[in-house]
Amino acid sequence: MARELAFSVVEYRQRLTRVQAEMRSRGLEVLMVYWPENLYYLTGYHTVGYFGYQVLFVPATGDPLFLVRRLERQNVQDLTWLDGCEVYQDTEDPLDVTARVLTERGWVSRAVGIELDAWFLTTRHFLGLRKRLGGFEPTDASQLVNRIRLIKSPTELRYIRAAARAAEASAAAAVAAIRPGVREYEVAAEMHRALFRARSTYLGHPPLLGSGPRSGRAFVTWGDRAIRANEPVHIEPGGCVHRYHAVFIRTIHVGPPRDKKFLRLVDLSLEGLHDGLAKLRAGVTSAEVDEALKGPVRRAGLGETAFSRGGYSVGIGFPPDWGEGRTQSIKQGDPTVLQANMTFHLLSNLWYEGNTLVAFSETVRVTDSGCEVLTRFPRELIVRGTAGRAARTPARRRQGRR
Secondary structure (H helix, E strand, O other), X not given: OOOOOOOOHHHHHHHHHHHHHHHHHOOOOEEEEOOHXXXXXXXXXXXXXXXXXXXEEEEOOOOOEEEEEHHHHHXXXXXXXXXXXXXXXXXXXXXHHHHHHHHHOOOOOOOEEEOOOOOOOOXXXXXXXXXXXOOOOOEEOOOHHHHHHOOOOHHHHHHHHHHHHHHHHHHHHHHHHOOOOOEHHHHHHHHHHHHHHOOOOOOOOOOEEEEHHHHHOOOOOOOOOEOOOOEEEEEEOEEEEOOEEEEOOEEEEEOOOOOHHHHHHHHHHHHHHHHHHHHOOOOOEHHXXXXXXXXXXXXXXXXXXXXXXXXXXEOEOOXXXXXXXXXXXXXXOOOXXXXXXXXEEEEEEEEEOOOEEEEEEEEEEEOOOOEEEOOOOOOOOEEEXXXXXXXXXXXXXXXXXX
16 A cells, blocks of 8 residues: 655655754754654654554654554554554553663663653653653653744645635635524534535644634634524634644624624724734744734723734644644744744734624734735624625724735
């Protein structure tokens, strides 16, 4: 069977070369990789069975070595560019096998880096390795691979653009389905139908959807509530192609909105996103972009509504996350200088607490001269007529596309 690789072997080897160069600059001779996203980035390996113990040993020179559950050996063979792997049986403790591999290869006494921040390296795993290996004192290398992943290649960008098309299809299906009496799960069903017809695979986390008072909750997913007239609906659709994601947010209202503060926040959210996009380019800092996003609402005296971060890096994602925000966010006080071909989900979130989240966002690529908006969907308040027809919004200032 031919191997199913999303990238050329040349590109995988280029990634490995960059990681090994960074390892050597830190004085590391072996790196133990646990993040599912990093396993995928370096080898192409992916599975929904990452709840089981698995580790990739990356030496400072030479090819990596996988240790996986015996059940996963075929996935290594079919989905990666590597030849062979070490396995453990379900009757074995994988920590015993890990210790054996490290010992047999003479790596225990070397300078070892390990991804201590990885969700799937548990405290029991780490303490168990230290117990088995005596004076095993690895260096925390949690973000070594992650930071290299921030700069996207042309092929990675192509997949993110394809994911954006899938997210747009999902959003269009949501808007078409929203009307009084329709239950949230029915809208979610249409979002997923359109998403998968647009050739998306499963998302890093569910698309977000909430109506009425539920629309103001963080990370709200659909329930069985019936949507009503004269209330807001929050949607955050995503798309995923070859594990690369694109995401955006839109605020919808069923019937013409009458709440003046809501309308004011719509204007300010759109203005903030416009200003954030105008500020985004290689060479500016994360903090400068966040300040631009929040400038309009702060000048309007409503800065207390803008307390969440201004965005996060997106790319490879596995549940429970579709973003790279644990590596790089757009946030207040962050001095990180942005570079060309970083990709972000840029957010203009205003929390009208007790009522709704008023928000608009885009997935974008940083360029030397500005930014490329990768998601393409009307950037405006979407008003759904009570009979199910779309109407134009009265709140439409400064939402021009970059």
